[in-house]
Amino acid sequence: MTLSVYLSGEIHTDWREQIIDGARNLSVSFDSPVTDHGASDDCGVAILGAEDNKFWHDHKGAKLNAIRTRKGIEEADVVVVRFGEKYKQWNAAFDAGYAAALGKSIIVLSQPEHQHALKEVHAAALAVAEDPKQVVSILTYILTGELPA
Numbered sequence: 001m002t003l004s005v006y007l008s009g010e011i012h013t014d015w016r017e018q019i020i021d022g023a024r025n026l027s028v029s030f031d032s033p034v035t036d037h038g039a040s041d042d043c044g045v046a047i048l049g050a051e052d053n054k055f056w057h058d059h060k061g062a063k064l065n066a067i068r069t070r071k072g073i074e075e076a077d078v079v080v081v082r083f084g085e086k087y088k089q090w091n092a093a094f095d096a097g098y099a100a101a102l103g104k105s106i107i108v109l110s111q112p113e114h115q116h117a118l119k120e121v122h123a124a125a126l127a128v129a130e131d132p133k134q135v136v137s138i139l140t141y142i143l144t145g146e147l148p149a
Contacts, residue, residue, distance in 0.1 A: 008092055100124040
């Protein structure tokens with residue numbers, strides 16, 4: 001069995017690389033949003049033309065990014081949604097809701113201090129992990145039935 005995993009959410013730390021590296025011996029394919037912050041913010045105006053108003057600049061980029069995100073979530077078996085410590089990831093909350101509406105299996109990756117703020121997102125998840133190693137252990141268990149050593 002091969003598992004398709006979409007890695008959504010916070011883009012300012014290396015959590016994706018930790019999961020991908022930890023799962024290197026598993027039959028898993030990974031996809032994610034564009035994690036180059038500048039490219040993600042500016043894709044709309046770079047492709048569709050400049051905007052004088054920052055709202056429309058962001059609007060164009062958000063719509064193009066939504067095409068990629070929706071496709072990735074729709075094709076995924078499992079969606080991992082990461083909420084970071086420093087930045088508000090409103091897009092991650094949307095991604096979790098979209099994945100839940102599609103009936104996708106969701107793993108939330110967040111810190112204990114965010115439990116209350118994310119209670120509805122956690123309720124939609126099948127697992128809530130606190131670090132990337134736990135996500136790798138979940139993927140390992142799903143694919144092999146093996147528990148961590």
